[in-house]
Amino acid sequence: MADCFVAGPKGFGAVSIRTSSKPSSRASHSIHLGADLQARLSSISAKILCDMTLDDIRSEFLEHLEIEKGRSVKTVENYDRYLKRYLKFSKAKSPGDITERSVRDFRMWLNRQSAHPGSPKASDQDTLKRKTQNYYLIALRAFLKFLSKRGHTSLSPEKIELAKVGDRHLDLISSDELSRLMKAPMASAGTNKATSLSALRDKAIMELLFSTGLRVSELCSLDRDLDINRDEFSIRGKGDKVRVVFLSSEAKKAIKAYLDKRGDIEEALFVNMGKGFAKVEGTSGGRLTPRSVERLIKTYATKAGITKKVTPHVIRHSFATDLLENGADLRSVQALLGHANITTTQVYTHVTDKHLHDVHRAFHGKRRK
Numbered sequence: 001m002a003d004c005f006v007a008g009p010k011g012f013g014a015v016s017i018r019t020s021s022k023p024s025s026r027a028s029h030s031i032h033l034g035a036d037l038q039a040r041l042s043s044i045s046a047k048i049l050c051d052m053t054l055d056d057i058r059s060e061f062l063e064h065l066e067i068e069k070g071r072s073v074k075t076v077e078n079y080d081r082y083l084k085r086y087l088k089f090s091k092a093k094s095p096g097d098i099t100e101r102s103v104r105d106f107r108m109w110l111n112r113q114s115a116h117p118g119s120p121k122a123s124d125q126d127t128l129k130r131k132t133q134n135y136y137l138i139a140l141r142a143f144l145k146f147l148s149k150r151g152h153t154s155l156s157p158e159k160i161e162l163a164k165v166g167d168r169h170l171d172l173i174s175s176d177e178l179s180r181l182m183k184a185p186m187a188s189a190g191t192n193k194a195t196s197l198s199a200l201r202d203k204a205i206m207e208l209l210f211s212t213g214l215r216v217s218e219l220c221s222l223d224r225d226l227d228i229n230r231d232e233f234s235i236r237g238k239g240d241k242v243r244v245v246f247l248s249s250e251a252k253k254a255i256k257a258y259l260d261k262r263g264d265i266e267e268a269l270f271v272n273m274g275k276g277f278a279k280v281e282g283t284s285g286g287r288l289t290p291r292s293v294e295r296l297i298k299t300y301a302t303k304a305g306i307t308k309k310v311t312p313h314v315i316r317h318s319f320a321t322d323l324l325e326n327g328a329d330l331r332s333v334q335a336l337l338g339h340a341n342i343t344t345t346q347v348y349t350h351v352t353d354k355h356l357h358d359v360h361r362a363f364h365g366k367r368r369k
Contacts, residue, residue, distance in 0.1 A: 054093055058083055061146045070240040074217075082139035095147050095154035103140070103160060110136060130163040137162055170347060171314050177306050178318050182206050184300035198273045200258040202296055204251070205270060209312055211251035213319035213337050216290040216312035222269040224259060228252045237338040245336065320348050 052060075062080055065071045071079075086092075089109060090102040110133045115126050137160055144157040173181070185206065189199035209219060218235050226233060232246045247255075255269075264271065272285030272292065293312055301310035308314075316337070323333050334345040 054087060054095065054097075057095065057147065057150070057152065058087070058143070060150075061143055064146060065142075072238075078135070079139045079142070082136045083143055086136065086140055095152040098140075098144065098147075098155045100155060100159055103155065107133070107137070107163075130165045134162045134165065170317055170350075171309055171311075172317055172321065173306060173308060173310060173314060175322075177304070177308070178210070178315075180304040181297075181301055181306065181310065181315075182210070184304045188300070188303055197258075197261050200254070200261055201270060201273065202300065204254040204258040205293060206297070206300075206315065207248070207251040207254040209315040210319055210322075211248040212245035213316050214245065215316065215338075216293050219312070220268075220270065220288055220290050220293065223267050224262075224269045225267070226255070226269055228255050235338075239340060241338060241340070243335065243338045317348075320345075324348055 058080075061083075062076050065079060066073070066076050086103075086106055089106050090097065092098050092102065110128060113128050115128050115132070141157045141160045144155055144160070147154045148157065182203075185199045185202040189196045205219065208214065209216075212235075214235065215237065218237055221236075228247065230247075232244050234242050234244055236242050262271075266286070268287035270288040270293075272288050290312075297310055297312055297315070301308075320333050320337060323336070324330070330342065330345055330349070333348065334342050337345060339345045
């Protein structure tokens with residue numbers, strides 16, 4: 001027992017209150033009930049975790065990527081494919097089955113896989129690139145982080161190290177080749193209405209790619225309500241990030257010529273013009289896909305006499321190198337390309353290092369006779 005003294009009402013002095021140092025039986029009972037409830041909840045939670053299969057957790061992880069992390073549907077599909085391949089190889093049934101040994105065995109197996117399985121041209125040397133192998137490891141590492149946050153006991157994500165890859169090689173075309181590529185659609189235009197419309201569309205696609213540096217998926221997502229009277233517009237890119245891109249006068253002119261000739265009511269800016277195009281008035285063949293854009297650019301590159309592999313991303317490279325060659329700084333190019341990290345943009349620094357050739361020519365070998 002203990003005595004406590006507290007101030008009483010005004011004029012009555014202190015009041016002595018005797019208290020017990022031990023909790024009352026009722027308080028003790030409440031404490032025991034709380035501890036018991038907590039133990040039961042922990043037991044139920046542990047049972048739920050144990051009852052979940054690895055496939056259940058994988059599905060939960062993919063939902064987490066799409067909803068909470070805001071990853072694109074394509075990214076989620078890729079992660080799903082990478083994880084399924086590992087789980088099928090390792091035969092893992094629970095988080096505890098993911099071990100260092102199984103991951104190492106999977107990496108060895110991946111390293112020996114053909115880059116083009118089933119292709120008659122595939123050879124023993126034609127194996128998966130290290131960069132591609134790393135995609136599998138990145139997906140697995142993200143999955144392990146998710147397992148850890150959800151209270152599952154598994155391999156630590158830090159145990160997975162990515163393979164070292166060499167410096168990225170850029171596929172570039174010269175300014176002359178770029179000029180020929182840009183002229184190819186109109187040079188190939190015929191007298192048929194649908195053909196000439198497709199040529200106007202293709203011209204607009206190329207001018208827009210070079211003017212903005214858009215990724216092909218971003219280009220295909222554009223709608224025809226794009227305000228070409230303005231010199232800029234916002235685009236939502238990778239990671240749901242929004243950036244501003246700018247329209248050149250050539251791009252605005254090409255888009256206007258294309259839209260003026262369109263007779264359908266599709267909301268997409270670039271539509272498919274296959275064999276069935278315009279058979280039903282006011283309709284089109286639907287939104288153009290990234291794969292279709294890749295095919296048409298490859299076709300025009302061949303017609304322009306360019307022997308190199310040309311893709312929409314090559315035009316994006318041309319956009320970046322053109323800016324740097326004309327004096328733009330790397331940070332500005334990073335913002336225009338929508339790169340989250342400056343190291344991604346640094347792949348273009350070879351463009352800004354051209355002065356090194358002048359240094360070498362001016363100062364090297366002067367002592368030799």
